Amino acid sequence: MAHSTPPETGQLWSAVRNILPLAFGVATYGLAFGLLAAQAGMDGLQTGLMGTFVFAGSSQIVLVERLVAGAGAMTAVLAGVALNLRLLLITASLRDELSGRPLWQIVLGLHMATDENWALLHTARNQGRNVGYWYLVGGGLCLLVTWVTSTVIGANFARAFPDPQAIGMDFAFTAAFIALLRGLWRGATRDLAPWVVSAATAVIAVLLTPLDPSWALVIAGTVGAITAGIRPDA
Amino acid sequence: MPDIFLVTAALATATFGIRLFGFWLGRSIPAHGPWARALNALPGCLITALVAVLLVQGGPAEWIAATAAAITAYATRSLPLSMIAGIAVVLLARMYL
Numbered sequence: 001m002a003h004s005t006p007p008e009t010g011q012l013w014s015a016v017r018n019i020l021p022l023a024f025g026v027a028t029y030g031l032a033f034g035l036l037a038a039q040a041g042m043d044g045l046q047t048g049l050m051g052t053f054v055f056a057g058s059s060q061i062v063l064v065e066r067l068v069a070g071a072g073a074m075t076a077v078l079a080g081v082a083l084n085l086r087l088l089l090i091t092a093s094l095r096d097e098l099s100g101r102p103l104w105q106i107v108l109g110l111h112m113a114t115d116e117n118w119a120l121l122h123t124a125r126n127q128g129r130n131v132g133y134w135y136l137v138g139g140g141l142c143l144l145v146t147w148v149t150s151t152v153i154g155a156n157f158a159r160a161f162p163d164p165q166a167i168g169m170d171f172a173f174t175a176a177f178i179a180l181l182r183g184l185w186r187g188a189t190r191d192l193a194p195w196v197v198s199a200a201t202a203v204i205a206v207l208l209t210p211l212d213p214s215w216a217l218v219i220a221g222t223v224g225a226i227t228a229g230i231r232p233d234a
Numbered sequence: 235m236p237d238i239f240l241v242t243a244a245l246a247t248a249t250f251g252i253r254l255f256g257f258w259l260g261r262s263i264p265a266h267g268p269w270a271r272a273l274n275a276l277p278g279c280l281i282t283a284l285v286a287v288l289l290v291q292g293g294p295a296e297w298i299a300a301t302a303a304a305i306t307a308y309a310t311r312s313l314p315l316s317m318i319a320g321i322a323v324v325l326l327a328r329m330y331l
Contacts, residue, residue, distance in 0.1 A: 018313075020314075021317050041238075042238050046242070049239075049242060050238070053246035055249075059249065060245070067236065072236070073236035073237075073240065073241050077241055077244045080245045080248075084248070084252050088255060088259065089276055089280050091252075091253045091255075091256030091257045092256040092257065092259045092260035093260060093273055093276045094260065095273070106257070110253040111253065115284070118277070119277065119281055122277040168325035171320050171321055172317055174285065174289070174292075174320065175299070175317045176313060176316070176317050177281050177284055177285050178303045178316065179313045181278065181282060182311060184278040185278070186278070194278070195279060195282045198279040198286070199282050199283065201283070202282075202284075202286035203286050206290045206291070207290060213287050216283075216287060220279070220282075220286070221279045221280035221282075221283045221284075224276075224280075225273065225276040226272055227279075228271050228272050228274070228279070229269060229272030
């Protein structure tokens with residue numbers, strides 16, 4: 001029967017199908033992170049718990065890399081936290097998806113918010129697809145399972161896998177975000193000026209200031225959004 | 235090596251705090267007008283900034299691969315094909331540049 005599937009389940013599975021190429025990229029990083037975790041003396045359980053409760057891959061990589069490099073716990077944690085500042089902007093723009101939901105769904109949705117499924121949600125929405133909260137959560141759950149599984153495998157057997165950079169997989173997310181931008185484009189009238197301002201601010205901040213790239217990213221995204229806000233015609 | 239459970243708890247708590255604070259920020263913004271326009275433009279701006287930072291940190295191989303991914307995305311609108319094009323071109327460019 002056409003109506004026997006609740007829309008929630010439909011969105012969940014649709015998100016899982018759409019995010020598979022990104023999940024493949026996440027898995028290669030998970031294996032690499034597992035090797036790093038093993039070098040830091042972490043076992044499978046510790047690696048799995050970190051992936052489940054932090055669920056922000058790049059910050060985990062930075063944290064453990066700092067620990068392996070001999071940094072103190074506080075320095076390592078701060079480096080990871082700085083990288084996650086952009087999540088502030090990501091969850092801010094999830095207002096419409098999360099508002100009015102029960103507390104457990106808000107907590108779940110917030111914890112499931114990562115760059116990949118959040119960008120995929122906005123891209124799908126921008127292309128006119130009627131998707132929302134469960135699309136975000138479906139993509140997030142798929143990434144969580146992929147991330148935790150691949151990092152735990154990596155912590156145990158990492159030496160059997162090639163380095164992501166050696167097979168070009170370090171470029172997977174750059175390519176993915178470029179493809180997602182294609183879907184996020186709402187036309188030159190609305191997006192050209194804010195996007196140019198964002199990109200220019202990011203480039204200037206990285207090249208000409210001593211700012212950490214994590215901060216450059218947050219500042220550039222905010223400045224671009226403000227540009228969109230102060231233009232009355234868009 | 236510091237206690238892994240402690241640093242995990244610290245990073246997990248701070249990360250969820252950031253996610254929660256962002257949600258609170260978004261809710262405090264009015265639903266219409268300039269702030270709403272800014273919030274709606276935020277996804278594209280943040281991803282644009284992210285790509286810009288990644289490309290500044292890369293070199294000619296990454297720039298050529300980014301161009302290949304952009305052309306593929308423009309022509310096909312396909313996420314997997316764009317990723318494959320980008321990865322393949324970056325591999326070749328690193329070999330021959």
